[in-house]
Amino acid sequence: MLRIVTVYPDLLGTYGDRGNGLVLERRARLRGMPVELVEVPSDAALPVADLYCLGGGEDGPQQLAVHRLDADGALRRAVDGGAAVLAVCAGIQILGRSFPGPNGDRVEGLGLLGVDTVGGAARAVGEAVVEAGPPIGMLSGFENHAGRTIRDEGVAALGAVVTGVCNGDGSDGALQGRLVATYLHGPVLARNPAFADWLLALASGEAALAAIATGPAEELHAERIASARRARR
Amino acid sequence: MPERLGVRDHVALSAMRAVNAASRGARRGDGTVAGGRVALWMSPGLAAHLAADREIALVSATNGKTTTTAFLAAALRTAGPVATNATGANMLPGHVAALGAARRAARAVLECDEVWLPRVLEVERPRAVLLLNLSRDQLDRTAEVRHVADAWRAALGGFDGVCVANADDPLVVHAALDVRGVAWYAGGLAFRADAVACPRCAGRVAFEDGGWRCTCGFARPTPAASPTDDGALLDGAALRYTMGLPGRFNHANGVGALLAAVRLGVEPAAAAAAIAGVTEVAGRFRVIDVDGVRARLLLAKNPAGWGALLDLVGEGDAPVVVAINARVADGRDPSWLYDVDVERLGARRVVAAGERWRDLSTRLFYAGVAHECAPDPRDAIVTAAQGSSRVDVIANYTAFAELNGSR
Numbered sequence: 063m064l065r066i067v068t069v070y071p072d073l074l075g076t077y078g079d080r081g082n083g084l085v086l087e088r089r090a091r092l093r094g095m096p097v098e099l100v101e102v103p104s105d106a107a108l109p110v111a112d113l114y115c116l117g118g119g120e121d122g123p124q125q126l127a128v129h130r131l132d133a134d135g136a137l138r139r140a141v142d143g144g145a146a147v148l149a150v151c152a153g154i155q156i157l158g159r160s161f162p163g164p165n166g167d168r169v170e171g172l173g174l175l176g177v178d179t180v181g182g183a184a185r186a187v188g189e190a191v192v193e194a195g196p197p198i199g200m201l202s203g204f205e206n207h208a209g210r211t212i213r214d215e216g217v218a219a220l221g222a223v224v225t226g227v228c229n230g231d232g233s234d235g236a237l238q239g240r241l242v243a244t245y246l247h248g249p250v251l252a253r254n255p256a257f258a259d260w261l262l263a264l265a266s267g268e269a270a271l272a273a274i275a276t277g278p279a280e281e282l283h284a285e286r287i288a289s290a291r292r293a294r295r
Numbered sequence: 296m297p298e299r300l301g302v303r304d305h306v307a308l309s310a311m312r313a314v315n316a317a318s319r320g321a322r323r324g325d326g327t328v329a330g331g332r333v334a335l336w337m338s339p340g341l342a343a344h345l346a347a348d349r350e351i352a353l354v355s356a357t358n359g360k361t362t363t364t365a366f367l368a369a370a371l372r373t374a375g376p377v378a379t380n381a382t383g384a385n386m387l388p389g390h391v392a393a394l395g396a397a398r399r400a401a402r403a404v405l406e407c408d409e410v411w412l413p414r415v416l417e418v419e420r421p422r423a424v425l426l427l428n429l430s431r432d433q434l435d436r437t438a439e440v441r442h443v444a445d446a447w448r449a450a451l452g453g454f455d456g457v458c459v460a461n462a463d464d465p466l467v468v469h470a471a472l473d474v475r476g477v478a479w480y481a482g483g484l485a486f487r488a489d490a491v492a493c494p495r496c497a498g499r500v501a502f503e504d505g506g507w508r509c510t511c512g513f514a515r516p517t518p519a520a521s522p523t524d525d526g527a528l529l530d531g532a533a534l535r536y537t538m539g540l541p542g543r544f545n546h547a548n549g550v551g552a553l554l555a556a557v558r559l560g561v562e563p564a565a566a567a568a569a570i571a572g573v574t575e576v577a578g579r580f581r582v583i584d585v586d587g588v589r590a591r592l593l594l595a596k597n598p599a600g601w602g603a604l605l606d607l608v609g610e611g612d613a614p615v616v617v618a619i620n621a622r623v624a625d626g627r628d629p630s631w632l633y634d635v636d637v638e639r640l641g642a643r644r645v646v647a648a649g650e651r652w653r654d655l656s657t658r659l660f661y662a663g664v665a666h667e668c669a670p671d672p673r674d675a676i677v678t679a680a681q682g683s684s685r686v687d688v689i690a691n692y693t694a695f696a697e698l699n700g701s702r
Contacts, residue, residue: 071488073491075488076439076489077630078630080634081632081661084633085661088661088663120440120441123491123492126492126497126499189627248628248630249630252661278653278659278660279660279661282657
């Protein structure tokens with residue numbers, strides 16, 4: 063049984079990222095894979111799972127989420143034990159070593175991911191396209207954040223920015239072991255079915271996933287990438 | 296009315312009328328914003344001057360402010376003429392247009408954009424504010440909702456007029472708690488997700504038994520007015536009336552308007568009757584005819600608005616058209632669709648429409664809701680009807696405006 067946990071949708075659900083867990087569950091189910099999606103609010107203990115999804119949140123709730131995750135301890139243990147994590151936007155900052163608090167002060171993250179996030183000059187808001195290379199390919203999403211993320215040497219990016227800001231250095235997110243991070247909302251897995259399947263394979267350990275027809279998601283992906291290209295011209 | 300208008304103000308008002316007339320002539324909307332902008336540019340003090348010596352009531356919120364402004368204006372009209380920005384032009388230019396167009400009205404009820412509220416409070420020095428709710432909305436262009444609540448709180452610091460606020464929304468209570476003499480009403484909370492993290496401490500707000508509280512002591516205040524099955528309970532007395540507009544949210548917003556009107560001196564029964572008599576506001580809940588199909592227009596711009604409308608359409612069994620655009624006025628990021636429990640549409644015939652119908656179709660697909668797609672909303676209404684004569688259309692801002700403009 064593949065267990066997927068959406069972490070604290072009450073705190074980290076501001077930008078619709080709750081949809082990522084839903085997309086993974088549905089794509090697993092369409093293939094007949096045994097799967098369970100658990101949405102865990104911030105007053106409950108995190109269960110053991112194969113994949114944890116962290117989404118974007120506002121500054122105050124983001125800080126509260128770090129406190130809760132730190133006190134709970136389950137995410138840290140799970141990552142040490144080889145669980146996969148998809149961290150979006152505030153999620154990157156939470157997994158990282160530090161991020162700016164509501165007053166610009168340095169707040170400590172969980173320190174699981176080798177990145178630091180600092181305040182950006184202007185808030186990055188808009189459609190973004192990221193080239194993540196095969197097998198994930200082009201990613202489409204919507205970014206909305208003030209932070210700029212600096213990766214440690216040796217921590218790979220998820221991809222290179224085609225349009226948008228993302229980390230602020232021409233790259234988006236991070237890949238470190240089984241930790242996968244991006245600045246893209248949309249939700250990112252709803253807009254990018256190939257990325258969803260790549261993550262599903264990573265979390266389940268199944269190298270070859272059966273092909274499924276998910277018409278609207280594929281069409282949405284193509285339409286969003288084409289639209290971002292048109293806007294750039 | 297004694298107004299403190301100078302020569303510059305009068306010139307600006309003339310220019311505003313000219314611009315608005317030209318704008319209407321060119322069929323570019325009703326022109327109130329364009330004219331107001333020109334007038335404010337010519338006379339930056341105009342808004343304050345028009346507001347002076349007038350009794351202004353501001354209505355602000357994420358959701359329901361246009362309708363509730365109509366409720367409060369109707370209630371106050373029982374006591375004399377009222378100026379109002381009925382078209383939803385809810386920033387200073389729109390206010391200038393509304394006040395400039397109804398110079399004789401001693402009272403004004405103005406819908407106010409939630410991000411603009413602090414500035415408008417300072418400029419217009421209103422006699423009353425009515426605060427309904429705050430939740431996530433168009434995150435690509437407005438501030439995060441917590442920042443808005445903090446800005447309200449700072450701006451209300453020295454407010455000494457009539458303040459009526461929703462006791463069920465922790466962010467609104469946070470903003471209004473220290474206003475002297477604040478009157479609370481039970482306005483409900485359609486969407487809790489933005490109120491879970493306590494706005495006062497790092498704690499978590501617990502909702503139970505119709506109330507809420509945080510471990511820091513921050514808790515739901517006792518309301519002076521609450522909706523009941525057949526009207527409202529106001530200062531301990533039962534009032535009986537039946538709302539002309541459908542939905543629990545309209546009923547609850549009506550109670551807020553009722554309490555504000557009564558605190559401004561309107562007789563309760565007269566205020567209630569006036570609020571109950573409102574049946575359509577700026578096209579919301581209007582029924583249009585599309586090739587013989589009667590389509591009821593419902594506007595929902597964000598998850599909280601959607602939650603309220605899903606309750607409403609759930610009371611019937613008409614097919615549903617959902618139409619989403621993502622222009623600037625809508626918010627360019629439709630990710631919020633995943634904060635809406637579209638699963639609740641599963642038992643209905645559903646058609647996805649609007650410029651972002653693919654986003655919608657993907658959302659419905661992942662929710663397991665069978666549906667068809669028809670990008671043009673009017674085509675979608677006909678597709679949805681299939682023998683049924685009535686269709687509910689839930690649309691976001693610009694998709695709604697296009698349908699509302701079609702007669």
